Amino acid sequence: MTTTTPCSATDLFTHVLRHGNRADPYPYFAQMRQQPVARMDDGTWLVSGYHEIAQLLHDPRISADRLNPQDAARPAARSLLVQDPPNHDQLRRLVTQEFIPRIMGMRDHIHAVVTQLLDAHTTPQPGQLDVVAELAYPLPVTVICELLGVPREDEPVFGSLARRLTRGLDPVDTQTDEEIHELQQARTELVQYLEVLIQQRHTAPGDDLLSGLMFSQDPSGGMGPVDLRVTLGLLLIAGHETTVNLIANGTLALLRNPEVLARLRNDPALATPLVEEVLRYDPPVQMSGRSTLADIDIAGTTIPKGARVRLVLAAGSRDAKRFPDPDRFVPDRPDNAHLGFGGGLHYCIGATLARAEAQIALTALARRLDSPRLVADPPPYRENTILRGPEHLMVSFDRLTPDVQAN
Template sequence: MSMATDSQTPGSRLVGRLLDPTSRADPYPIYAGFRALGPVWIEEMSSLVVASYRDCETLLRDPRLSAERDRFFQADQAADLYPAHAPSSVRQPWFLSLDPPDHTRLRRLVISAFTPRAVARMEDSIAQLVDEYLDGAAEQETFDVLSGLAYPLPVTVICRMLGVPPADERLFHRWSAQLTRMLDGFSNRYDGSGETPEWMQGEVELHRYVNELVADRRKSPRRDDLISELLAAEDGGDVLSHDELVSTVVLLLVAGHETTVNLIANGVLALLRHPGHLAALRAGPGTAPAVVEEILRYDPPVQLTVRVADHDLRVGDAKVPAGGLVLLLLAAAHRDPEATPDPDRFDPNREQVRHLGFGFGPHFCLGAPLARLEGRLALAAFARRVREPELVADPPPYREHVNLRGVSELLISHAGVTR
């Protein structure tokens, strides 16, 4: 995707500012600029950028928009970059990036493992993990909330759900970090150089590992892991093919890990900047669900999502040709004053929290119950156990990602960790 940031059009100038790494700490004034423009077509990107809540919510369920963004990026031209020995599953699209009826079919086969009831059974084990990570902060004068809590918790949870041997969990940390590029909506994953990008190397390694894990489960199914459940999943005689199963496992790891990392880290950051709300959570752990919902609105783990226009369409005064890209700035929509009063204020006590943090419509996030549970348990335990936490640096350093925007480090000092 070509992005000429020296263009004089207002939309292009805003895109240039958003892509500037110095904006990562606070992109919200830029998002306000996009809302003021209304839906804007940016010719250099062949893209429509949408920032209001109403438009984002409406377009997320518009059947004229496709989730199959690889068609826009001409992914078939990158197929030759995969090594000849790469598993065939690397070419199986994630069901997140498919349209109905394929998306509907695959989602129906997977959803039983992520119902609120199924996820609730994991609460005790996740709470124990959170306490173990916070125990690690007790003997440290400064504690990195990212590497010490927010980052390891989701990957450990999903690895244990899948039945990954504990000794191999560290491999998943590296692969997940490499594959986040696949979810960064402002980036063309294929640079045209003809060289295999780092994320693709990680993808091949991960697929190879999961293929072996699935083969082992076929020989010796277990009753308590997600891969065995997916192998047994059936709907009206329909089952997941081998490549569909492997691709789904990879999706659950990558999409479910980095997003929850950002939810927890963004939540701790917001609470540290608003000590009154941190104290309220400490005094009333039952308010943790409301805190999570406000974080999803105020500083969402996923800042934008992408669709492709299947047909010519008009959004406001802007025309989008078939094949054009539509960038839905979810983080901008969450700060839309027409949807949320006083939207720049962090306030878990709002009567109604409207957000698109898990998407909307047919692609609503399958892992939402799990992410909410992990966020609730992590934030409540942090508030309860960590005494007098203070940020070492504000703002903290951020990673380069535009979409999965999050800190690269979140150092705090504290007066101790209670048992």
């Protein structure tokens, strides 16, 4: 009889980082959960259990600021994603009071954008559609450009920047020297691009989100120029990158579960719980980083003060201690309090918009594609580990029908 030695936390994380495992990291996440809080060889702590992640997301002794204050490479300007109270709270309030009112009532417009994108490929003949390039990407880009007041024709500019900047979210030891150089260059280019936009609004304000942030009537006086630039960059890039993966991952789940696709085609109300299940089952953001402000006792161990912590959200959302039959896609799963949008103080500001875009896009695909099937399964995946999703998602169909029903 032979026995196998369990992989260490370091080995498991190394497997997850390998691009060859990008299509299905979940077996490694399952092994991680056998020790839901584990220390890696470099001193970073991996947290993979649902209850442990949820506890830390709401613990005031854990910080979103993952950089050492003495680090010479620490950027002077940082987004609210990596700031703690009180700075985080003030910035989040300013963004929320300008962002949320603008996205309410947008469902009809989102549906119109989805219809326009699919209409470009309407055909009574068999064909193919790259769901990423022709729907999942242009939809959120169009919407966030309109919200911010960014010229739609500038999309190729910040689209290239987004691809380089999001790669920088992954551990630095997974990046090539060329990618690190491109990241630094992209940061410089983004600053230059945003400064031009901001100057344009100083001269000619509009009713867009950028103008709202610049001329906020908040008693605090609004954002300073550095915070404004960083926040605009965050909204511009995060406002579409994660939604691309959400729509693509949702399409994959539907095509791999044809009985669910048929249910959605006949019952569009299913889209609401279905998107929540996509966020649990195959989330666009796989993990998030934190650091500890004090010793924290959790799961029978102590994470020391000053430690770096990696919260493996995708692993936690498939924890059998929280979700029955977690590796099965259940579109109307009850009590689905997933970790797809994080939690606590840093719960995703754009969650409402991302949900609406995914619900409408997936419903449209289910209704309008006759006999859709994957050209390649698994599809090719992006290099990114943290923002995980297909690079392309080619779907064959017998016919792409006109939009004859309102969403």
